[in-house]
Amino acid sequence: DKIGCLFDLDGVLVDTAVYHYKAWKALANRLGFDFTEAQNEHLKGVNRMRSLEMILDWGGVSKNEEEQLELAAGKNEEYVEMISKMTAEEVLPGTLQLLEQLKAAGIKIALGSASKNSGLILERTNLAHYFDAIVDGNHVTASKPDPEVFLKGAAAIGLEPAHCIVFEDAQAGVQAAINGGMKVVGVGQQNNLQGANIVVKDLSEISVTQIIDLVNDKV
Numbered sequence: 777d778k779i780g781c782l783f784d785l786d787g788v789l790v791d792t793a794v795y796h797y798k799a800w801k802a803l804a805n806r807l808g809f810d811f812t813e814a815q816n817e818h819l820k821g822v823n824r825m826r827s828l829e830m831i832l833d834w835g836g837v838s839k840n841e842e843e844q845l846e847l848a849a850g851k852n853e854e855y856v857e858m859i860s861k862m863t864a865e866e867v868l869p870g871t872l873q874l875l876e877q878l879k880a881a882g883i884k885i886a887l888g889s890a891s892k893n894s895g896l897i898l899e900r901t902n903l904a905h906y907f908d909a910i911v912d913g914n915h916v917t918a919s920k921p922d923p924e925v926f927l928k929g930a931a932a933i934g935l936e937p938a939h940c941i942v943f944e945d946a947q948a949g950v951q952a953a954i955n956g957g958m959k960v961v962g963v964g965q966q967n968n969l970q971g972a973n974i975v976v977k978d979l980s981e982i983s984v985t986q987i988i989d990l991v992n993d994k995v
């Protein structure tokens with residue numbers, strides 16, 4: 777049977793998590809508070825407006841809807857300025873090799889990202905051409921851990937969720953994949969990736985054979 781790979785973007789294919797963190801931290805500092813890297817871990821995979829809500833909550837700051845939209849727009853402006861300077865060098869280890877091998881094996885590849893900036897990032901880093909389908913924050917309403925983004929990704933490549941495997945660096949994303957009935961490869965550290973079927977440090981640690989075995993329940 778055909779299988780498909782659904783990739784998260786930030787923190788799996790490219791190292792943009794550091795830019796998100798910088799921009800959110802600057803916003804919090806302007807509002808007079810700070811948050812830790814451990815707290816930042818909870819923002820990964822979470823969409824822009826929900827991330828802002830969580831940060832304001834941590835700082836004990838309340839803002840109305842209009843102010844929230846303005847703050848989020850300001851953060852995004854700063855973030856876009858940073859990612860506009862990205863290059864192909866910022867593609868994470870093992871990514872190109874794996875995408876090439878998947879293509880050669882006839883395995884469908886889709887993006888399943890919460891980001892509304894995925895188009896810019898994929899262009900800047902030369903990754904766009906690998907994808908059979910792109911589903912990102914512009915196409916979904918529910919934030920991970922809701923499975924919407926991955927269910928739409930699977931549908932876009934014409935595959936059942938059970939025939940798809942998700943690659944995620946965030947706990948919210950791992951949960952989204954599980955909620956959607958998909959296998960998950962966690963990328964990063966085990967303790968931030970509870971429930972993942974396997975955890976790798978980066979994409980250089982996983983092969984096409986392992987992926988096929990995992991989807992076919994041979995692992």
Ligand code: BG6
Nearest residue numbers: 786820821823824890891892893
């Ligand atoms: C996810 C990131 O990929 O995209 C989150 O892990 C981010 O940190 C979310 O908030 C939304 O990104 P953007 O680019 O639409 O603000």
Ligand code: MG
Nearest residue numbers: 784786787945
């Ligand atoms: Mg991510």
